Amino acid sequence: MTKLYSNKVNIFLFILPALLLFFLILVAPIFVSGYYSLFDWNGFGEKTYIGFENYRELFTSNSIGFTKALGNSLLLALFSVFVQLPISLGFALLLGKGRKGERAFLSIYFAPVLISTVVIGQLWLKIYNPSYGILNVVLRAIGLESWAKIWLGEVETALGAAFIPTLWQYVGYHMLLMYAAIKSVPTEYREAAMIDGANEGQINRYIVIPYIKPILKVCTIFAVTGSLKSFDLIYVLTNGAPLHSTEVPSTLMISMLFLRNRYGMGSTIALLLIVLCFAFALIIGYIFRNKEDYQREKIKR
Amino acid sequence: MKRLKGKECLVYAIFGIWALINLFPVYWMFTFSLKSNEEIFGANVAGLPNDWLWSNYTRAVTTGDMGRYFINSTIIAVATIIIVLFASMMATFALTRFMWKGQKKMNSFFMLGLTIPIHAAIVPIYVIISRLHLINTYWALIIPYAAFSLAMGILICTGFMTELPIELDEAACLDGCGTWGIFFRIIVPLMKPAVAAISIYTFLQCWNELMFATIFISDGVHRTLPVGVQALAGQFMKEWGPIGAAMVLATFPTLLAYLFLSRKIQDSFIAGAVKG
Numbered sequence: 001m002t003k004l005y006s007n008k009v010n011i012f013l014f015i016l017p018a019l020l021l022f023f024l025i026l027v028a029p030i031f032v033s034g035y036y037s038l039f040d041w042n043g044f045g046e047k048t049y050i051g052f053e054n055y056r057e058l059f060t061s062n063s064i065g066f067t068k069a070l071g072n073s074l075l076l077a078l079f080s081v082f083v084q085l086p087i088s089l090g091f092a093l094l095l096g097k098g099r100k101g102e103r104a105f106l107s108i109y110f111a112p113v114l115i116s117t118v119v120i121g122q123l124w125l126k127i128y129n130p131s132y133g134i135l136n137v138v139l140r141a142i143g144l145e146s147w148a149k150i151w152l153g154e155v156e157t158a159l160g161a162a163f164i165p166t167l168w169q170y171v172g173y174h175m176l177l178m179y180a181a182i183k184s185v186p187t188e189y190r191e192a193a194m195i196d197g198a199n200e201g202q203i204n205r206y207i208v209i210p211y212i213k214p215i216l217k218v219c220t221i222f223a224v225t226g227s228l229k230s231f232d233l234i235y236v237l238t239n240g241a242p243l244h245s246t247e248v249p250s251t252l253m254i255s256m257l258f259l260r261n262r263y264g265m266g267s268t269i270a271l272l273l274i275v276l277c278f279a280f281a282l283i284i285g286y287i288f289r290n291k292e293d294y295q296r297e298k299i300k301r
Numbered sequence: 302m303k304r305l306k307g308k309e310c311l312v313y314a315i316f317g318i319w320a321l322i323n324l325f326p327v328y329w330m331f332t333f334s335l336k337s338n339e340e341i342f343g344a345n346v347a348g349l350p351n352d353w354l355w356s357n358y359t360r361a362v363t364t365g366d367m368g369r370y371f372i373n374s375t376i377i378a379v380a381t382i383i384i385v386l387f388a389s390m391m392a393t394f395a396l397t398r399f400m401w402k403g404q405k406k407m408n409s410f411f412m413l414g415l416t417i418p419i420h421a422a423i424v425p426i427y428v429i430i431s432r433l434h435l436i437n438t439y440w441a442l443i444i445p446y447a448a449f450s451l452a453m454g455i456l457i458c459t460g461f462m463t464e465l466p467i468e469l470d471e472a473a474c475l476d477g478c479g480t481w482g483i484f485f486r487i488i489v490p491l492m493k494p495a496v497a498a499i500s501i502y503t504f505l506q507c508w509n510e511l512m513f514a515t516i517f518i519s520d521g522v523h524r525t526l527p528v529g530v531q532a533l534a535g536q537f538m539k540e541w542g543p544i545g546a547a548m549v550l551a552t553f554p555t556l557l558a559y560l561f562l563s564r565k566i567q568d569s570f571i572a573g574a575v576k577g
Contacts, residue, residue: 005399010480014399018392018411018451021384024429025448026414029422036424043428091319094312101316107563108320114555114566115327116509118527119548122534123326126333126541132342134329172323173570180571218574229418232511236531250420250512257424258516267424274421281416 030274036267043263054268066269069247076163076248077227077280084167085223088174089216093204095175096182106179109172117169121236124165128152152238155245162237162246166230174219181215182208217288224284225277249273330552334358334545341541357542358550365536366521367547370529377442377525378507384447385503386496389454390462394484396455397462398470408459414452415573419445419512430517441517442525446510450503453573457502460572461495462488501562502569508555526551 037054039047058066091109095102112120127134128151136148151161185208193203209216231250234240240247240255249269257266333341334357335350345351362368396408426445435441465488473483514525524532533547559566 002400004474004480004483006401007399007480008401011395011399011401014391014395014484015407018388018455021388021444021448022411022414022451025426025445026417026422029425030417032425032428033421091316094316099309099312105316105320107559107567109323110563110567111327111556111559112323113570114505114509114559115552116511116527116530116555118509118511118530119330119552120326122530122544122548123330125534126544127326127329132541134346137346168322176567177571177574180567215574222574225418229420231420235511235515253420253423254512254516257427263424263428270420270422270424274418277418278416 030271033267033271033274036264037271039264040262041264042261043257047264050264054265055272058265058268058272064252064265065244065247066249066252068244069249069252072159072246073228073230073248075159076166076230077224079163079167080170080223080227081220084171085174085216085219088171088219089178089209091171092175092178092182093208096179096185096208097200106172106176110176111172112169113173113176115169117232118236120165120169121233124233125152125237128161153242155242158238158242158246162234165237166227166233169233170223170226174223177215177219178212181212185211213288213290217284220288221281221284224280228273228276228280327552327556330545330548333541334549336542336545338540338542354542357546360543361533361546361550365529365533365543365547367526367529367533367550369522370524370526371550373439373523374508374526377439377446378504380439380443381446381450381507382500382503384443385450385454386499388447389451389458389499390489390492390495391484392451393455393458393462394488397459398467398488408455411452411455414449415456419449419510423512423516427516437518437520437523439523441523442507442510442513445513445517446503446507450499450506453502453569454499457498457569457572458492458495461492465491498565498569498572501558501566502573504558505555505566 036047038049038051040050040053041047058064095106126132130136130148130150130153133151135151139145139148149157151157189207189211190203193207198206229250230248231254234246234248234251235254238246240251250273253266253269253273256262256269329347332348332350335353335355336345336357337352337354340346340351392411396404396411422445430436430441430444435444469487469491470483473487478486509527510525511527511531514528515531518524518528521532530544530547530551534544537543
C-alpha cells in the first residue's frame with residue numbers, strides 16, 4: 001500500500017493536468033504581465049523597452065485618467081463596506097435568530113447573485129431609462145417630475161446610479177456568508193447570555209458579532225477586492241460614460257487593450273490591480289486581527 | 302408581550318419589502334418579455350401582460366440568434382465542467398492519497414487560485430490564444446474558464462475525498478487493483494456529491510462570465526449568452542420585448558437549477574468563501 005502510494009511517476013501523472021492548466025493560465029501570465037508592463041507594445045509589432053514609463057504615465061497623465069478611475073473604484077469599495085455590508089449584516093442577524101421562513105427569505109435574497117451580470121445590467125438600464133424606465137415613471141406618477149433625471153447620462157448622477165446595481169446584486173451574497181456563520185454560533189452561548197439577562201441587541205453585540213468576526217473579515221476583503229476589480233456591471237451600464245465619469249480600472253484596461261492597442265499599458269493596469277487586491281487583503285486582515293494576537297505581539301515586544 | 306409581537310410584525314414587514322426589492326426586477330423582466338412596446342411604455346408598465354406576446358421569444362431566437370448562443374454557452378459550460386472534474390479529482394487524489402514531500406505546499410499553491418482575479422491574466426492569455434489561432438473558437442473560453450474554476454474544484458474534492466476511508470483503497474489493493482484501478486473503480490464512483498457541487502459551481506462561473514467572452518470571441522458563430530444579450534440589446538434598441546425574451550432565455554436555466562438545488566448552490570458559495 002505504502003509502496004503503491006509513493007510511486008513518483010504516478011504522483012506526477014495525477015497532478016500533471018491540473019498543474020499544467022494552473023501554471024500556464026494563472027501563474028505564468030502574472031509574471032508575463034509584469035514583463036509586458038515594462039514595454040511599449042501594440043500587440044503585434046516590436047516591443048520597445050521603456051522601463052517604468054507606463055507606471056509613471058498612468059499616474060501622471062490626465063488624458064488616461066487612471067487616478068480618477070481608481071478613485072471611483074475605491075469609492076465603490078467604501079460604499080460596499082459601509083452601506084452594503086451593514087445591510088447584509090442586519091438582515092443576517094435578523095434571519096439567523098431563528099425565525100419562521102428564514103431559509104425561504106434567504107433564498108430569495110441570494111437569487112440575484114446567480115443572475116448573469118449582463119442581464120442585471122440590461123434590466124437596470126431599462127429601470128433607469130429616461131423616458132420609459134420604471135424609476136422616472138414612478139417619480140412622475142407621484143408628482144416628483146423635477147426629480148426625474150437621465151440617471152446614467154448626467155455626470156452628477158451617473159456614478160451613483162452605476163453603483164446601485166452592484167450593491168443590489170451582491171447584498172445577498174454577503175448575507176448568505178454571514179447567515180451561515182451566525183447559524184454556527186453554539187446555542188449554549190446564546191442561552192447563557194439570555195440567562196444573564198442580555199437582550200437581543202446585547203447578544204448580537206457581545207456574542208454573535210465577535211464570534212463571526214472571521215467571516216466579517218472575509219466579506220470585507222471580498223467587498224473591497226470585488227470593487228477594485230468591478231467590470232461587468234459598469235461595462236454594461238455606462239462603459240465609463242459620460243465624459244469618463246464612471247470609468248473604473250477594468251474598463252480602462254479593456255479600452256487600452258482593445259481600442260487603443262496599448263498592450264504594455266493594459267498589462268500595467270492589470271498588474272496594479274492584482275497588487276492592490278493583495279495589498280488590501282493584507283491590510284484588512286491586519287485590521288481584523290484578533291485582540292489576543294495583538295496582545296501576544298505586545299508581550300513579544 | 303404585545304409589544305414584542307408588534308416588533309415581530311415589523312421584522313416580517315422589512316423582510317417582505319426587501320424580498321420585493323430583490324424580486325421585482327426579475328418579475329418585471331419576465332412580464333415585459335411578453336409585452337408589446339405600447340404596454341411596456343405606458344398602458345401597462347408593471348402589471349401582467351394583457352396580451353401574451355410569445356412572438357418576442359421567436360424573434361429573440363430567430364433574428365437575435367439566441368438559440369445558437371444558448372447552445373454555445375451549453376457546449377462551453379459542459380466541456381469546462383468535464384475538464385475541471387477530471388483535473389481536480391486527479392490532482393486531489395495525488396494530494397490526499399499519495400505520500401510525498403511538498404504536498405502541503407502544492408495544495409496551498411493551488412489554493413492561491415481562489416484569490417487570483419481573472420483580469421490578472423488577460424493580456425498574456427490573449428497573446429497565447431491568438432498565437433495558437435484559437436480566437437473565435439470554443440477553446441478560447443474553455444481553457445481559461447477551466448483554469449479559473451480549478452482551485453475551487455480541488456477544494457471541494459479535498460473535502461469529500463479525505464472522508465473516504467483509506468481501508469477501501471487497501472481492500473482494493475489486496476484484490477489486485479493498481480493506483481489507476483483504485484482511482485477509477487473506487488474513488489471516482491464515490492465522488493458523486495463532489496461532482497454535483499463542482500458542476501454547479503463551474504456552470505455558474507462559465508454561464509455568466511462576460512469579460513473573456515467579449516474579448517476572445519468576436520464572431521457571432523461562437524458567441525456566448527451574456528455577449529449575445531449585449532449584442533441583441535444593441536440591435537433591438539427600440540423594442541424591449543425581444544430583449545426581455547433574450548434575458549429570460551439566458552436566466553431561466555440558472556434560476557431553474559436554483560429552484561431545485563438552492564441549498565447545494567448556497568453551500569458551494571459558502572465553502573469557497575470560508576477557505577478563500
